[in-house]
Amino acid sequence: xxxxxxxxxxxxxxxxxxxxxxxxxxxxxxxxxxxxxxxxxxxxxxxxxxxxxxxxxxxxxxxxxxxxxxxxxxxxxxxxxxxxxxxxxxxxxxxxxxxxxxxxxxxxxxxxxxxxxxxxxxxxxxxxxxxxxxxxxxxxxxxxxxxxxxxxxxxxxxxxxxxxxxxxxxxxxxxxxxxxxxxxxxxxxxxxxxxxxxxxxxxxxxxxxxxxxxxxxxxxxxxxxxxxxxxxxxxxxxxxxxxxxxxxxxxxxxxxxxxxxxxxxxxxxxxxxxxxxxxxxxx
Amino acid sequence: xxxxxxxxxxxxxxxxxxxxxxxxxxxxxxxxxxxxxxxxxxxxxxxxxxxxxxxxxxxxxxxxxxxxxxxxxxxxxxxxxxxxxxxxxxxxxxxxxxxxxxxxx
Numbered sequence: 001x002x003x004x005x006x007x008x009x010x011x012x013x014x015x016x017x018x019x020x021x022x023x024x025x026x027x028x029x030x031x032x033x034x035x036x037x038x039x040x041x042x043x044x045x046x047x048x049x050x051x052x053x054x055x056x057x058x059x060x061x062x063x064x065x066x067x068x069x070x071x072x073x074x075x076x077x078x079x080x081x082x083x084x085x086x087x088x089x090x091x092x093x094x095x096x097x098x099x100x101x102x103x104x105x106x107x108x109x110x111x112x113x114x115x116x117x118x119x120x121x122x123x124x125x126x127x128x129x130x131x132x133x134x135x136x137x138x139x140x141x142x143x144x145x146x147x148x149x150x151x152x153x154x155x156x157x158x159x160x161x162x163x164x165x166x167x168x169x170x171x172x173x174x175x176x177x178x179x180x181x182x183x184x185x186x187x188x189x190x191x192x193x194x195x196x197x198x199x200x201x202x203x204x205x206x207x208x209x210x211x212x213x214x215x216x217x218x219x220x221x222x223x224x225x226x227x228x229x230x231x232x233x234x235x236x237x238x239x240x241x242x243x244x245x246x247x248x249x250x251x252x253x254x255x256x257x258x259x260x261x262x263x264x265x266x267x268x269x270x271x272x273x274x275x276x277x278x279x280x281x282x283x
Numbered sequence: 284x285x286x287x288x289x290x291x292x293x294x295x296x297x298x299x300x301x302x303x304x305x306x307x308x309x310x311x312x313x314x315x316x317x318x319x320x321x322x323x324x325x326x327x328x329x330x331x332x333x334x335x336x337x338x339x340x341x342x343x344x345x346x347x348x349x350x351x352x353x354x355x356x357x358x359x360x361x362x363x364x365x366x367x368x369x370x371x372x373x374x375x376x377x378x379x380x381x382x383x384x385x386x387x388x
Contacts, residue, residue, distance in 0.1 A: 142307020216381030
């Protein structure tokens with residue numbers, strides 16, 4: 001989804017990726033402000049919650065409030081599956097491929113990245129590699145959530161599919177384990193159902209109207225990415241990485257095969273970290 | 284890209300992304316907690332999203348172009364600065380892009 005983002009805002013999209021859909025749609029988008037602002041640093045949020053481990057009488061958040069917050073995120077971001085369905089069909093995938101992505105990948109930003117790379121003529125391996133790298137952050141959400149939610153081993157393979165920007169943001173923002181579990185489940189279920197339904201509707205609609213570019217729908221994908229990216233640009237380091245990645249991604253575009261320039265642009269992350277380390281060491 | 288190629292990409296992405304999610308839930312915390320790994324994992328999405336946004340705004344095939352999409356993304360950026368909800372941001376990009384094209388841009 002993009003990861004999708006947030007509550008009121010929704011988030012992210014993409015899914016939120018994805019937005020994004022899931023994910024990615026995970027989209028973490030904009031919505032993040034609401035939920036996200038309480039998650040100041042997954043680290044602290046995570047340890048605080050884990051520490052409290054449970055339910056101290058009087059400090060628990062009412063279940064109804066948790067459900068309401070979760071539904072806000074799930075509905076807002078879930079609806080952005082429509083943009084994914086349209087973008088995917090516009091990129092040349094068929095209905096079945098589009099729906100398979102939302103059902104099986106369910107992380108919006110990765111889904112948008114994959115169809116964007118395929119539309120640009122990338123080969124299946126470079127396209128999948130870009131989507132995979134975008135999904136790495138979900139591993140870190142899982143790391144925090146496994147402590148926070150304390151899921152039974154047998155449940156983890158099923159819960160894993162819902163570990164995305166939005167479910168992590170909602171769960172980590174809760175004051176205790178019970179609220180975190182409710183938040184994870186309600187956000188995950190709402191988002192999964194809506195993201196897949198709206199993906200289907202978007203794909204059907206795009207097939208019906210034919211040329212999606214004439215309707216400006218080819219701008220939906222990059223707009224989702226921008227919405228996911230904006231809340232991440234908090235420090236000079238992040239802005240430097242983004243700026244360098246844009247230069248690398250556009251600079252190598254005319255000279256490297258489709259899909260490869262994005263992977264080259266990913267090197268902006270270690271490059272900026274390395275330069276920053278040298279700068280600090282030299283001081 | 285033919286259908287088989289797309290299905291290969293869909294399958295690889297589905298399996299890879301699922302294993303990432305499951306891995307986070309199953310691996311011992313210290314594996315992913317090394318400071319370098321954590322910082323890189325935070326910055327990788329920034330680099331990828333920035334590059335993807337730029338490419339999908341300014342690329343057409345292997346060439347760099349300036350067309351109606353740039354106006355649409357500028358509108359989306361403005362909406363983000365005004366703290367508009369996610370769906371409004373995407374809608375702004377789509378509507379402005381379509382409008383500029385309708386005007387011959």
